[in-house]
Amino acid sequence: MLLVSQVMFLLLCVMESVRTTSVSPSLNQPSLTRVRIIEVGDDYDEETSKTTATPQSPGVTTSRVVRRPCYYDPCAVQTIPCEKISAQTGCLCPGLTGPEERPEPPELREVKLDGSGKVLVHWCAPRSTVTHYEVTLSGENKPLVFKENLRKGAIPELKVGETVCVAARNQVGISEKSCKRYEPPQPNPVALSAGIIAGSVGFLLLLLVLAIVLWKRRTCRKGRMGDAEGLGNPSYTTEHCDEENK
Structure with missing residues (x-):
């Protein structure tokens, strides 16, 4: 009788060992971890974020969300503000210094005669908060004022050899001037x-x-x-x- 009980106990131990080792291997797999990667562009003030799942086992897909920079040409007239485009499309506007800082000087590209006989001044906006632009001529103190979204302006009665300057202004002050001398148009x-x-x-x-x-x-x-x-x-x-x- 004692021998039979010992044999039964041994069989129970063997069955318990087999049941423990036959557990599904999926329970022993490591869990997925989510990694957040932040990328910051050179010319844009917001983060370009990517959210991705880093799998520890094959067969897991990766999700990614990328915000693109808005199309912004500092030398072209801005008919629609970049903030409005960003709100509609989710793109990123370029980084600008705030209204509490003095603006950087704009870039005066050219001073040329247009088809109507007027002299046209063309400049590029700085990466600063601007309320308006001021264009002055040599020997005159009263500037010509242009709105912050404009990049061109006609100058009446500009003589050959005169110097034209453009500056950006906001609530803090006015930037340094960018100047060019008006030269006569060269023949083709x-x-x-x-x-x-x-x-x-x-x-x-x-x-x-x-x-x-x-x-x-x-x-x-x-x-x-x-x-x-x-x-x-x-x-x-x-x-x-x-x-x-x-």
């Missing part, structure tokens, strides 16, 4: 060469026509003199000359 060398060639050809054609007219008149005079002496040219009569002169 291709158009100039074409004009010279066309003028030369026209002048040569005019000389050729004049030479033909003078030659015909001279021939008519010789024919008339021959008629007066009785030696007229039968192939070129004075009647033919009279018709040509008409």
